[in-house]
Amino acid sequence: xxxxxxxxxxxxxxxxxxxxxxxxxxxxxxxxxxxxxxxxxxxxxxxxxxxxxxxxxxxxxxxxxxxxxxxxxxxxxxxxxxxxxxxxxxxxxxxxxxxxxxxxxxxxxxxxxxxxxxxxxxxxxxxxxxxxxxxxxxxxxxxxxxxxxxxxxxxxxxxxxxxxxxxxxxxxxxxxxxxxxxxxxxxxxxxxxxxxxxxxxxxxxxxxxxxxxxxxxxxxxxxxxxxxxxxxxxxxxxxxxxxxxxxxxxxxxxxxxxxxxxxxxxxxxxxxxxxxxxxxxxxxxxxxxxxxxxxxxxxxxxxxxxxxxxxxxxxxxxxxxxxxxxxxxxxxxxxxxxxxxxxxxxxxxxxxxxxxxxxxxxxxxxxxxxxxxxxxxxxxxxxxxxxxxxxxxxxxxxxxxxxxxxxxxxxxxxxxxxxxxxxxxxxxxxxxxxxxxxxxxxxxxxxxxxxxxxxxxxxxxxxxxxxxxxxxxxxxxxxxxxxxxxxxxxxxxxxxxxxxxx
Numbered sequence: 001x002x003x004x005x006x007x008x009x010x011x012x013x014x015x016x017x018x019x020x021x022x023x024x025x026x027x028x029x030x031x032x033x034x035x036x037x038x039x040x041x042x043x044x045x046x047x048x049x050x051x052x053x054x055x056x057x058x059x060x061x062x063x064x065x066x067x068x069x070x071x072x073x074x075x076x077x078x079x080x081x082x083x084x085x086x087x088x089x090x091x092x093x094x095x096x097x098x099x100x101x102x103x104x105x106x107x108x109x110x111x112x113x114x115x116x117x118x119x120x121x122x123x124x125x126x127x128x129x130x131x132x133x134x135x136x137x138x139x140x141x142x143x144x145x146x147x148x149x150x151x152x153x154x155x156x157x158x159x160x161x162x163x164x165x166x167x168x169x170x171x172x173x174x175x176x177x178x179x180x181x182x183x184x185x186x187x188x189x190x191x192x193x194x195x196x197x198x199x200x201x202x203x204x205x206x207x208x209x210x211x212x213x214x215x216x217x218x219x220x221x222x223x224x225x226x227x228x229x230x231x232x233x234x235x236x237x238x239x240x241x242x243x244x245x246x247x248x249x250x251x252x253x254x255x256x257x258x259x260x261x262x263x264x265x266x267x268x269x270x271x272x273x274x275x276x277x278x279x280x281x282x283x284x285x286x287x288x289x290x291x292x293x294x295x296x297x298x299x300x301x302x303x304x305x306x307x308x309x310x311x312x313x314x315x316x317x318x319x320x321x322x323x324x325x326x327x328x329x330x331x332x333x334x335x336x337x338x339x340x341x342x343x344x345x346x347x348x349x350x351x352x353x354x355x356x357x358x359x360x361x362x363x364x365x366x367x368x369x370x371x372x373x374x375x376x377x378x379x380x381x382x383x384x385x386x387x388x389x390x391x392x393x394x395x396x397x398x399x400x401x402x403x404x405x406x407x408x409x410x411x412x413x414x415x416x417x418x419x420x421x422x423x424x425x426x427x428x429x430x431x432x433x434x435x436x437x438x439x440x441x442x443x444x445x446x447x448x449x450x451x452x453x454x455x456x457x458x459x460x461x462x463x464x465x466x467x468x469x470x471x472x473x474x475x476x477x478x479x480x481x482x483x484x485x486x487x488x489x490x491x492x493x494x495x496x497x498x499x500x501x502x
Contacts (some may be wrong), residue, residue, distance in 0.1 A: 023120060026107055028098050030377045031131050035097070037372035038090045038138040042386040042393050046437070048140050049421035052089065055080025056428055060409070066234035069434040069444070071282050073179040073242045076142050076226060083382065086425075093140050100148040104324060107151055109329060110159055111293050115335065129323050133170045133368045136317040142181035143320035149177030150187040151324055157191050158296075167210055171217020179221060183321060186307035188218055190300045195295045197284045198297070245444070260385075272309060275350075276302045294332075294340050300325040301347045314360040326351050352495045392419050394438070395488040397444035399463065400426035402485060402492065412459035416470045425461070432457040440469065447472040461495045 020028075043049060050070050057068040058081035064074055083089035103122045111349070112118035130144065131137040137144070153173040161164045170191075177184035195207045206436060229238035279302045285296050304322035329351070333345045354360075375385040386393040396419050404427050412432040415423050421437045424430060431454050435441050441450050451472040454462075462481055465471055465488040481493035 007049040035094045043426045044389045044393050052425040053082040065237035071245045075179045103151045118335045123328045126327040133363045133365050141317040146177035146184040148174045155212045157195050167213035169218035171214040175218040183307040183397045190303050193299050238246045261407045263472040276306050290326045297328045298326045396422050396489045403427040415463045417468050430444040432459045465490045
């Protein structure tokens with residue numbers, strides 16, 4: 001065993017990897033093993049399918065936002081374009097997660113100086129929670145990418161001299177994180193509030209200067225994307241989709257409140273904002289009795305919880321944004337024997353109350369790995385294993401196979417189904433309109449508008465499923481298309497070159 005560790009460290013030296021302690025190398029190996037089943041997942045998870053479809057558009061030089069739509073900034077779609085398929089998407093995520101864990105370990109080393117046990121405990125907690133299916137750790141989502149930039153920025157600001165270069169660079173890291181998902185922007189104010197609470201108020205000018213440099217750094221990568229999409233002629237669409245539509249996303253899980261007055265509709269959001277600033281105010285009042293570590297982690301927790309509850313949607317991957325400070329708080333609770341061991345109960349209680357109050361979903365972990373083991377040892381066939389993810393997986397693969405055999409990559413296909421993005425991603429085909437998911441049309445357009453656009457740019461195939469009605473497109477199908485195949489509940493219509501005689 002000793003020889004194995006020596007070999008690993010020798011390889012690390014050759015590759016100029018950081019000199020990691022043996023226990024961390026072991027943890028990273030466990031994380032890698034826990035991620036192996038994700039490499040064998042089918043195309044099925046809606047968000048991943050949208051990312052891969054837009055990534056395919058990038059690979060085909062289709063302009064994002066103006067010709068292909070989703071409501072996130074561009075970096076996740078660029079990552080999907082680099083990956084090209086679900087397997088490499090998961091592999092990229094694995095390596096990203098390993099790097100993130102190493103970054104977190106270095107943050108834990110700074111926060112728990114001379115306490116190796118605390119460093120280990122916090123890193124293990126963070127590593128497992130960002131990996132296990134419980135909070136969608138195996139699913140490619142923005143949160144798993146953006147937290148690396150937040151942790152890296154925090155490391156620079158806490159461990160390096162706050163020079164102009166370092167402040168600009170840290171701000172840029174926060175900005176890049178926000179280009180994966182906008183809520184990452186709420187991580188940037190954490191360090192400013194920390195400076196104000198833990199520092200000397202007489203140095204407010206210095207804090208102002210550092211904050212200004214941080215803001216400039218934050219704005220640089222975002223401004224670069226503005227310039228890029230302006231040059232591409234898609235700036236209005238980019239601004240609307242990636243930024244302005246996310247404003248409407250706030251509290252969108254309460255559609256019944258849309259018509260209510262502003263203060264009534266946004267009262268829950270305002271109450272949460274008040275809690276954040278009231279909590280920060282309490283930290284300021286008692287700052288002389290609290291450690292800087294406690295102040296930083298509590299402020300981080302408050303802002304992260306505010307960010308993940310913006311839309312009030314119960315998706316478990318949102319909770320990933322709060323895992324770094326939560327791991328530190330849990331470690332302080334279990335390993336420290338100070339007054340703050342008791343005080344961490346307050347931010348921890350708030351942290352655990354949020355998913356309970358908003359009824360956040362969680363995903364089964366044991367059954368996920370059990371199913372994979374059964375598949376790996378041959379107890380389940382590939383078809384049976386895929387069918388355990390969603391009932392339509394095997395149908396989607398059959399449709400995608402038909403499209404690949406019956407059309408060219410440049411041919412357009414329109415699919416109206418809850419799994420439309422899955423079939424686009426599987427078949428490497430794109431729609432004749434910019435929307436790739438059914439809810440895109442329902443939320444941002446109308447069926448009639450899109451039916452008119454489809455009529456103006458006839459796709460080679462139109463696929464409609466029995467459970468998804470699109471009456472607005474039926475006149476076009478009757479005049480220009482013919483039913484040529486049916487796969488389970490999906491009707492596949494092919495374009496004909498002439499309209500039937502009247």
